[in-house]
Amino acid sequence: MxxxxxxxxxxxxxxxxxxxxxxxxxxxxxxxxxxxxxxxxxxxxxxxxxxxxxxxxxxxxxxxxxxxxxxxxxxxxxxxxxxxxxxxxxxxxxxxxxxxxxxxxxxxxxxxxxxxxxxxxxxxxxxxxxLPVAGITAHQAITQSAGIKLDGTGKQKNILITAASGGVGHYAVQLAKLGNTHVTATCGARNVELVKSLGADEVLDYKTPDGAALKSPSGRKYDAVINCATGIAWLTFEPNLSAKGKVIDIAPNASSFTTFLLKKLTFSKKSLVPLLMIPKAESLDYLVNLVKEGKLKxxxxxxxxxxxxxxxxxxxxxxxxxxxxxxxx
The missing domain is CATH 3.90.180.10 (Medium-chain alcohol dehydrogenases, catalytic domain)
Known part of the structure; x- marks a missing residue:
């Protein structure tokens, strides 16, 4: 047949x-x-x-x-x-x-x-x-790499999310705000209000001088950066990091791995962490249920x-x- x-x-x-x-x-x-x-x-x-x-x-x-x-x-x-x-x-x-x-x-x-x-x-x-690739990537970056507890417990952390209106970024903002975090985000001018509506505490237009320099409007140093953008140099991140701040790169390239190794070899307290998403059904199930409960969109x-x-x-x-x-x- x-x-x-x-x-x-x-x-x-x-x-x-x-x-x-x-x-x-x-x-x-x-x-x-x-x-x-x-x-x-x-x-x-x-x-x-x-x-x-x-x-x-x-x-x-x-x-x-x-x-x-x-x-x-x-x-x-x-x-x-x-x-x-x-x-x-x-x-x-x-x-x-x-x-x-x-x-x-x-x-x-x-x-x-x-x-x-x-x-x-x-x-x-x-x-x-x-949800699957973008949501699980955001979930792993926030919970595992940045160490944020989504039940709101834990010491407050200052987080920067770049390209916060994109696929991974818009989930990362919402997930970070379930934890005890202050979220600074970057996006294009047309999406500033949207990213604020997702919960970001302060939003930078990445084309302005402060946005390009990733400077927190309230002068905070970042404990973790969820980097969803491309083409931002380590030298731009470094002055904005707290003493043990880390940059979590969700789309690592050769340059990310070089920086990662360099920071390891020089025993730097500031670090770059390449993130390679590991698919997990339990993470996907958790995210689907957050959408059901109206806590994630x-x-x-x-x-x-x-x-x-x-x-x-x-x-x-x-x-x-x-x-x-x-x-x-």
Whole structure:
């Protein structure tokens, strides 16, 4: 019997940007052992998606060509493979698919249950799909790297969050404010009021002299910086750090690792910490429940039908999205 086809977006080689994405009909996947089949309701894009296409993470990613990109999805389970026990047909879920195999820009996707959590009725598909990579990255940066307790206990810390209106940044501001923190944030002028509404105590337009210098308006030194921006030199951060302040770099590059090693070798009390997100289902579940309780929100930059996935891709590459870019089948 001929397999039923679904609409998907894929690329066949490195490079090409938005024009490298092709709309194709491919067979609906069959769930393997311990997998379920999802009818997708929303996917969100992350910079890592187009960085993989660009070849910045070769030879690790993608696992193969052609590649259906995107990993952060929400959907409904329509089939359960052998051995899959956590969920049943009809369950609504939020899922982090593998970066190795992708699969998010399609009508259906098969996935292991490992990084899959229930999505309550109070959380929309788009809100849920925004969470996996950006939300878990923000959660790990705040709780593990910066050591902030989200129950509000612990000594007050002064935190700086750069690019605070972006995908990771807007979650980081909200999570930091669940702890005992004073949050300074940077963003573009058009997003200052939004970032204040997310809870930031003081917000700097990054294009002003003080914003470019990362200076706290109240003169505070930062115990931790969640750096969601690119291109800021260590020399800009250093004078703004407290005695044992650290910069947590969520998109580390060669220069970050060099600074990290240099600070270690010179026994500096100020440090740079490259953050490599480790996916954890319990972190994702915690975040979904915060959204359900109204303590965390996904700011949605824009929604695009899968037929216009190239527009969403171009917007992500442009790097000025406010919150999350969503693609809907």
């Amino acid at each position: 001929e397999a039923k086809l679904m609409h998907a977006v894929q690329y066949k080689s490195y490079g090409g940007g938005p024009s490298g994405l092709k709309h194709v009909g491919v067979p609906i996947p069959t769930p393997k052992k311990n997998e379920v089949l999802l009818k997708l309701e929303a996917a969100s894009l992350n910079p890592v998606d187009w960085k993989i296409q660009k070849g910045q993470l070769r030879p690790l990613f993608p696992g193969k060509f052609p590649q259906i990109p995107a990993t952060d999805v929400a959907g409904e389970i329509v089939e359960v493979g052998q051995g899959a026990k956590k969920f049943k047909v009809g369950d609504k879920v939020v899922v982090l698919l593998s970066h190795f195999s992708g699969g998010g820009l399609a009508e259906f996707a098969s996935s292991n249950e490992r990084f899959m959590v229930a999505r309550p009725a109070e959380v929309s598909a788009a809100e849920g799909a925004g 996904t700011v949605i930059d824009s929604k695009h039908p899968i037929s216009k996935a190239e527009d969403a891709w171009a917007k992500s590459i442009d790097g000025h999205a406010t919150g999350k870019i969503i693609v809907e089948p």
